[in-house]
Amino acid sequence: MENLWLEPMSKEIEMLRAQDIFEVVQRPKDKNVIGSKWVYAVKWNESGELDKRKARVVVKGYTQVIGENYDKTYALVAQLESVWLVCAIAAARWLHLWQVDFVLAFLNSENTYDIYME
Numbered sequence: 001m002e003n004l005w006l007e008p009m010s011k012e013i014e015m016l017r018a019q020d021i022f023e024v025v026q027r028p029k030d031k032n033v034i035g036s037k038w039v040y041a042v043k044w045n046e047s048g049e050l051d052k053r054k055a056r057v058v059v060k061g062y063t064q065v066i067g068e069n070y071d072k073t074y075a076l077v078a079q080l081e082s083v084w085l086v087c088a089i090a091a092a093r094w095l096h097l098w099q100v101d102f103v104l105a106f107l108n109s110e111n112t113y114d115i116y117m118e
């Protein structure tokens with residue numbers, strides 16, 4: 001049986017490689033090396049049929065050490081009231097809304113730390 005997740009995993013690695021996100025190095029002995037894992041998702045279209053499979057490699061953030069791997073944490077999220085306001089304006093003007101998936105959105109933040117991941 002063929003691996004159904006091989007193509008999405010290859011796409012993720014190639015996307016990261018094309019953005020020059022990482023370089024392969026020897027495992028340092030004096031640094032905190034963060035673990036990683038793959039997260040998989042199946043996307044369905046409007047008629048309930050399989051649209052695509054997505055795979056993302058993520059770090060196990062709970063293994064990070066403050067001051068060594070990061071100095072602050074935050075996540076940009078929309079306030080619920082803002083979402084309601086946008087929906088109300090769209091409804092009043094008969095506009096259509098759609099979802100946008102920002103690929104590699106994390107690249108918009110600066111990082112001053114060298115992060116070692118396995």
